[in-house]
Amino acid sequence: xxEITQEQLAAFKKSVNESSKSEVLRGAITTNGILKSARDNxxxxxxxxxxxxxxxxxxxxxxxxxGRCWMxxxxxxxxxxxxxxxxxxxxxxxxxxxxxxxxxxxxxxYFYNNILATADKPTTDREVSFxxxxxxxxxxxxxxxxxxxxxxxxxxxxxxxxxxxSSHSAELxxxxxxxxxxxxxxxxxxxxxxxxxxxxxxxLEAFNKENYHMxxxxxxxxxxxxxxxxxxxxxxxxREQGITPQDFFKKYVGWNLSxxxxxxxxxxxxKPYKQTYGVSMLGSVVGGRDVxxxxxxxxxxxxxxxxxxxxxxxxxxxxxxxxxxxxxxGLMDTELYDEDSLFDIDxxxxxxxxxDYGDSLMTHAMVLTGVDLxxxxxxxxxxxxxxxxxxxxxxxxxxxxxxxxxxxxQVVIKKEYLPxxxxxxxxxxxxxxxxxxxxxxxxx
Numbered sequence: 022x023x024e025i026t027q028e029q030l031a032a033f034k035k036s037v038n039e040s041s042k043s044e045v046l047r048g049a050i051t052t053n054g055i056l057k058s059a060r061d062n063x064x065x066x067x068x069x070x071x072x073x074x075x076x077x078x079x080x081x082x083x084x085x086x087x088g089r090c091w092m093x094x095x096x097x098x099x100x101x102x103x104x105x106x107x108x109x110x111x112x113x114x115x116x117x118x119x120x121x122x123x124x125x126x127x128x129x130x131y132f133y134n135n136i137l138a139t140a141d142k143p144t145t146d147r148e149v150s151f152x153x154x155x156x157x158x159x160x161x162x163x164x165x166x167x168x169x170x171x172x173x174x175x176x177x178x179x180x181x182x183x184x185x186x187s188s189h190s191a192e193l194x195x196x197x198x199x200x201x202x203x204x205x206x207x208x209x210x211x212x213x214x215x216x217x218x219x220x221x222x223x224x225l226e227a228f229n230k231e232n233y234h235m236x237x238x239x240x241x242x243x244x245x246x247x248x249x250x251x252x253x254x255x256x257x258x259x260r261e262q263g264i265t266p267q268d269f270f271k272k273y274v275g276w277n278l279s280x281x282x283x284x285x286x287x288x289x290x291x292k293p294y295k296q297t298y299g300v301s302m303l304g305s306v307v308g309g310r311d312v313x314x315x316x317x318x319x320x321x322x323x324x325x326x327x328x329x330x331x332x333x334x335x336x337x338x339x340x341x342x343x344x345x346x347x348x349x350x351g352l353m354d355t356e357l358y359d360e361d362s363l364f365d366i367d368x369x370x371x372x373x374x375x376x377d378y379g380d381s382l383m384t385h386a387m388v389l390t391g392v393d394l395x396x397x398x399x400x401x402x403x404x405x406x407x408x409x410x411x412x413x414x415x416x417x418x419x420x421x422x423x424x425x426x427x428x429x430x431q432v433v434i435k436k437e438y439l440p441x442x443x444x445x446x447x448x449x450x451x452x453x454x455x456x457x458x459x460x461x462x463x464x465x
Contacts, residue, residue: 351413
């Protein structure tokens with residue numbers, strides 16, 4: 022071990038104070054903070070919210086104090102299509118609370134099944150520790166919301182409105198995760214005592230019954246059927262009575278969800294391109310759609326997103342939303358803050374290095390609704406966020422193409438936009454299973 026000596030500290034201090042700029046920089050940073058001191062205002066002014074491909078915008082939704090961005094993004098891609106097809110009013114939203122209810126219930130059952138599968142391992146085992154660290158959470162991935170919708174359908178927000186817990190989920194998550202850890206104790210003890218399959222199944226059913234009870238009181242009782250009425254853009258009145266969530270999805274969304282697949286860009290040595298990947302212990306619905314990614318090079322990854330946008334379809338996408346972000350202005354750009362010059366330190370890493378060394382992973386999902394093409398090449402992208410309309414341009418963000426390259430990890434693309442070779446790889450190759458803690462298993 023090598024310690025920091027007093028002599029070294031004296032040299033460090035001397036080095037800082039030798040620079041005539043140090044006092045000015047210290048005053049600026051201590052007063053304004055790092056980002057404001059490093060901000061390039063001229064660069065910010067260049068990121069105007071104008072795009073050569075610009076799909077029709079809807080008022081942005083607001084996930085408030087919950088981690089449902091992936092869910093909001095998925096439902097927002099669907100509502101854009103619904104509004105175009107059925108002439109729904111501008112403020113129409115699908116119920117994010119409805120899918121949140123079922124996601125919580127199913128994630129708990131998924132956790133129980135993973136606990137039983139690892140019950141012969143000590144709690145210090147890495148997989149068991151991973152499971153117990155966060156038994157369930159708000160976040161998710163595209164294939165997980167697909168599994169929920171395929172089983173439970175969707176409803177308009179009027180049929181299942183927001184609750185305090187759906188919009189402010191921290192209280193519920195703390196209590197619910199505590200319960201799931203306690204349930205894990207019981208399940209592991211049953212396995213250790215050589216309980217029969219029937220005994221274990223009975224306990225699982227009892228736990229899931231308790232979870233449903235808890236969620237029903239917290240979110241409200243999800244409807245089996247509901248009424249739905251609206252006036253379309255031509256002022257024609259429509260009414261549905263007693264429709265089920267599954268039939269509502271079929272009639273008003275009408276997507277074949279198997280047509281929409283996850284494409285990732287993970288340029289690390291352990292993930293060759295043109296290969297599919299799954300993630301161990303990642304999912305929501307037992308027996309539902311598995312998480313499956315097709316890893317592609319950046320140029321193809323980006324080309325597919327542009328192709329889908331140019332065809333008039335929005336794109337669900339996942340990013341690391343932390344770096345180089347001005348939340349208030351709604352700007353995402355690698356040149357927005359010059360921390361390197363501010364501190365005279367090179368902070369740069371490649372995208373692969375950030376993934377390999379834990380500096381970046383997917384943390385947020387949004388919707389691509391436009392792109393600015395110059396000579397066929399993208400320069401910036403229009404992004405529909407789910408943080409309300411007070412940030413950016415009425416809630417829409419502008420993302421530079423350079424930021425897209427560095428911090429975008431996942432896009433959801435309709436199969437028809439893939440070349441035959443890539444579609445065949447996705448449909449017919451055996452996915453390589455990644456570890457539960459792999460960055461491509463991160464939940465937005």
